[in-house]
Amino acid sequence: MQAVNIRQADEVDLPELLKIEEDCFGSERFNTETVRAFVIRDDTFVLIALEGNEILGSAMCMVSELDLRGKIASIAVLKQRRGTGIGAALLDECEKVFRSHGLVRYSLEVEASNSLAIALYASRGYVVKSSLQDFYGAGRPAFYMEKKLDLQNAPVNVRSA
Numbered sequence: 395m396q397a398v399n400i401r402q403a404d405e406v407d408l409p410e411l412l413k414i415e416e417d418c419f420g421s422e423r424f425n426t427e428t429v430r431a432f433v434i435r436d437d438t439f440v441l442i443a444l445e446g447n448e449i450l451g452s453a454m455c456m457v458s459e460l461d462l463r464g465k466i467a468s469i470a471v472l473k474q475r476r477g478t479g480i481g482a483a484l485l486d487e488c489e490k491v492f493r494s495h496g497l498v499r500y501s502l503e504v505e506a507s508n509s510l511a512i513a514l515y516a517s518r519g520y521v522v523k524s525s526l527q528d529f530y531g532a533g534r535p536a537f538y539m540e541k542k543l544d545l546q547n548a549p550v551n552v553r554s555a
């Protein structure tokens with residue numbers, strides 16, 4: 395089995411990214427223009443997990459340097475490749491990019507019935523902060539989950555005078 399690598403997506407990856415959207419979200423997928431915007435804008439990024447040239451999963455994120463917040467808009471792994479650590483690896487990598495921008499608070503919305511995704515986020519320290527009624531349509535609430543970096547215990551560089 396080949397190793398799974400993660401890298402930032404660019405526009406040539408759009409067709410494959412759209413396949414992941416279709417596989418994971420069906421009629422609720424992001425449309426082409428939305429995915430393209432995530433790929434090309436300066437305040438967003440898309441990560442892809444690859445085995446060889448095949449994209450197995452993706453993560454789409456937003457960066458707000460103004461209030462030091464990162465938002466995970468979507469993490470998706472091809473159905474037949476789930477449960478093998480790809481989602482967790484994508485989430486870890488999103489946080490690395492957030493940290494490289496100096497962001498200290500990361501958040502997302504997830505459908506309240508999506509127990510697998512909630513378990514993934516909870517396993518990485520995200521906590522449910524609120525419930526958002528009808529977020530995904532009538533009778534389909536979401537949880538707003540957040541993770542704050544523990545700056546109290548963050549390493550600091552001490553420079554001698």
Ligand SMILES: CC(C)(COP(=O)(O)OP(=O)(O)OC[C@H]1O[C@@H](n2cnc3c(N)ncnc32)[C@H](O)[C@@H]1OP(=O)(O)O)[C@@H](O)C(=O)NCCC(=O)NCCS
Binds near residue numbers: 468476479480
């Ligand atoms: C949510 C999703 C991204 C997880 O991806 P994945 O690659 O299957 O997840 P991983 O294999 O990395 O598992 C990470 C954690 O998720 C949970 N999890 C994943 N599969 C699980 C399963 N079959 N049973 C129980 N928990 C599971 C566990 O907490 C796991 O942690 P562990 O490895 O320490 O046990 C994937 O299920 C998916 O694409 N779902 C459809 C799209 C979606 O709903 N995205 C989230 C909302 S944007």
